[in-house]
Amino acid sequence: MVTHLSRRSASSFVLLAVTVVLATIALPRTVAANDTRIALLSSEDAVPYKEVLKGVQQSLGAQGVTATFDEYPLQGNAGKASQAIQEAKQKGTTLLVTVGTLATQTAIKAASDIPIVAALIPNPDDLKAGNATGVSLDFSPETQFQWLQRLLPDTKTVGVIFNPKKSASRIEAATQAARSLGLTLVTKQAETPQALTDALNSLANEVKVLWAITDSTLFSPQTAESVLLFSFRNRIPVAGLSTSWVKAGALYALDRDYLDLGAQCGEMAGKILQGAKANALPPTTPRKVMYVLNLKTATHLKLNIAQPLIDGAQQVFK
DSSP states (O other): OHHHHHHHHHHHHHHHHHHHHHHHHHSOOOOOTTTOEEEEEESSOSHHHHHHHHHHHHHHHHTTOOOEEEEEEOTTOHHHHHHHHHHHHHTTOSEEEEESHHHHHHHHHHOTTSOEEEEEESOGGGGOSTTEEEEESSOOHHHHHHHHHHHSTTOOEEEEEEOHHHHHHHHHHHHHHHHHTTOEEEEEEOSSHHHHHHHHHHHTTTOSEEEOOSOTTTSSTTTHHHHHHHHHHHTOOEEESSHHHHHHTOSEEEEEOHHHHHHHHHHHHHHHHTTOOGGGSOOBOOSOEEEEEEHHHHHHTTOOOOHHHHHHOSEEEO
């Protein structure tokens, strides 16, 4: 009887051990909060920035990552940005998540020893640091031109005005992307708002669409009026930068799902926390595309937008 009970006990022990091992394998790898501290630096206190950070935290939670999150709202203040980085370093921060140019550039300069995942960066060149990766603000040129062709299928020539000191590499990539899709990208250079008018006028008889790119000097609230007046006078639609541009008179703009963009950053952050190097994760572009339309502008420019595209828009101005 004793032998029989011993065998049963041994069998039970083996079964329990196997069960524990299998359960351990099945559980997602997690990082204890005591071991992981993540600093969240937001350049501005605006809804898109908040949505990105929310997406980051939701994504990490879904991956089974637990961490202490320290939030630093910078409100566009460079002094606050520097102070936040120093405080994060003193706390032994494991990972920096930066949203916007101010937070990202400050982190890259002052925290070269901490991995950085950045979001809403207009210039991907800012992410060339060895400890940084992330998701840029802009969609890839291929994505932008593919949507242009969907909305304006008869277009063959596209104009763009750019500052060669800021956007030369971006325009070079865009030229190749346009060519691969059967489009001709006509480029004009301008370094100041004052030079923008001449550049616009030089495009008047050369292009069918004006593609506005992210450039705070050339395409801003201060220059929007002259850009849109050029569009209406010459019947050349503007592919705008944002919903506000479309509301003001641009024909359309691609927009981002900021929560999903944050989730993309969260996925990158999860890989880094599991041992990946930031520079082994190539910077990428937003994966989810939304768009807004201005049908009043379409009517003025005598353009017909297919009904399925109107129905699929996130927002339509009439």
